[in-house]
Amino acid sequence: MIAVDAMGGDHAPAEIVAGAIAAARDLGIRVAITGRPGQLRPLLTRLPASADVYIEPAEESVAMHEGALASWRRPRSSIAVACQLVRRGQAGAVVSAGSTGAIVATAKLRLRPVPGVARPALAVALPTRPTPTVLIDAGAIADPKPELLVQFAQLGVAYAEIAFGIAEPRVGLLTIGAEPGKGNKLARRGYELLDTDQPHGGLPISFAGNVEGGDLLSGKVDVIVTDGFTGNVALKTLEGTAKFAADQVREVLGSSRATWAAALLQRRGLRELNERFDPETYGGAALLGLEATVVIAHGAVTARGATAACKLAAELIERRITERIRERLGPSRAGHFLRRADRGPGGATGVVSH
């Protein structure tokens, strides 16, 4: 089962619930939607008998402008309640289109890390072909220690394998020059750590060396590792530039009668192009390294995007992303984490297949 925060997002709850219903109806995914029952119940009136959607009451919600502090201020928010469903073993993943800062903070507060993971990181899929490129960390940790970059690599590799079926994903380190030793202190030390045969006792990483900002969409590697500050700036720059270019194309196409006619001819091709940068298509970012994956859909998603996010979450559960992360990281190191034995039989993840 997946837990969907029905109150997060610009078009919540109507579009989120509609997306969840579609996921349940068309994809057979079991869904719990969290939020105010009085608002949610009317949205379920047209629920087909075959769809398995139920309401888990949450009295509070986090506004889109609220940041990380909301995680403390609102213990009964719809996102907090979604995380609680995971803790109780009822859900295997969380979906939210709310404020990224609040989601990350709430998830870190309420969900346990996978053994071996020091801090969870945010992965986004960039629209390269034939398979997407995973950028990690896209904003969860602004000032990581170099050792964390190795962990980001392991999380990103697991994600590329599980979410996109990429065998032996190649990992690149985002920096400012192709040669080893280029970059700031963090990147230079990160290079040294990634460039060893078997970093930190985990599974080997196929490290392809440094990549630059121009490689985010080049498809040169499958996973691009960076700190959350640089990753977030790069991601926002990419999105902003793509939007800028799309606006420019639209302006050019709309700028005369002749081109207006031409634009009609090309509508289909341009639609395909737009979709490659469309958050509705991709399902969203994934917060990796906690006992359940949290899929963060774009704040502006409509029902279609919410369904895509539910689909991604269900696939991550079914293909056992958490198990894969644990495998990749190898035996957990003492001191950092609870030992597995403390967490009962059946694993610590509370993963329930949908």
Place this chain on the structure above:
Amino acid sequence: MIAVDAMGGDHAPAEIVAGAIAAARDLGIRVAITGRPGQLRPLLTRLPASADVYIEPAEESVAMHEGALASWRRPRSSIAVACQLVRRGQAGAVVSAGSTGAIVATAKLRLRPVPGVARPALAVALPTRPTPTVLIDAGAIADPKPELLVQFAQLGVAYAEIAFGIAEPRVGLLTIGAEPGKGNKLARRGYELLDTDQPHGGLPISFAGNVEGGDLLSGKVDVIVTDGFTGNVALKTLEGTAKFAADQVREVLGSSRATWAAALLQRRGLRELNERFDPETYGGAALLGLEATVVIAHGAVTARGATAACKLAAELIERRITERIRERLGPSRAGHFLRRADRGPGGATGVVSH
């Protein structure tokens, strides 16, 4: 006079020299081209009598793949000789399309800083309208101290004023969230320093707060300040995404007979669009804060781009960018720099109007 490194760039020396000749002929700029006389002399045979171009011999050159170490290895390289012309008071600016790393290192080694400038920084103009947005630092200093961010702001403001005629440029700090306190340690401390009325005794900065990656092309501010690591990643990401989008548009337009016909109709509009991201149009990046500005043209420039770089360099001299930087930074602080009195009458810049 400007000193043009004739041997730097993918199409050096032919295209660079052709561009320098055009600048001399059409814009009345005095130019010294540095490089091997045997290679350069034949390129000057068609020089019109009115154009003032002479050859300054340099036996060595720096290959495009060479980095910062070339500045030590090749004291008689064409870029080093161009810098020497400034030191001797013969040139007021340097133009090169060579390897950025080698140019920056050579210039730092051979040119004095403006009093008050701890380290020079690289400024690029992003193609916003009506005026460009200055991104600084775009790659000169990967690990600056927070205090340097204030200096980058002063350099960027002087550049926006002088190169683009922007009155009271608004300055934004590149980070990962709009509110104060968002970002990594460097950005958070940078915010505090920029958010004071009169930072460090220089002229006041019109600080507009935080901006994000999506604002690089939004025109929200005139100057965007960041460290050289983040700035370079953002710049390369922007360029890569613009190229990706342009390739996609081309693919869509070329994908069927109907759209092929339509593409012809739109050729003009698309050409205008491409030009906005074309390094040939903008003249290049500027290394600011040394006794002479170094304009770094894109490695792939042809004659047209080389001319644009010469024009930018000449304008920066004529409008006294170095004086403006000194004014903005205010009285130099002891310990860091030579005092002005030590550097003779007429200023330390060796600026000669062209």
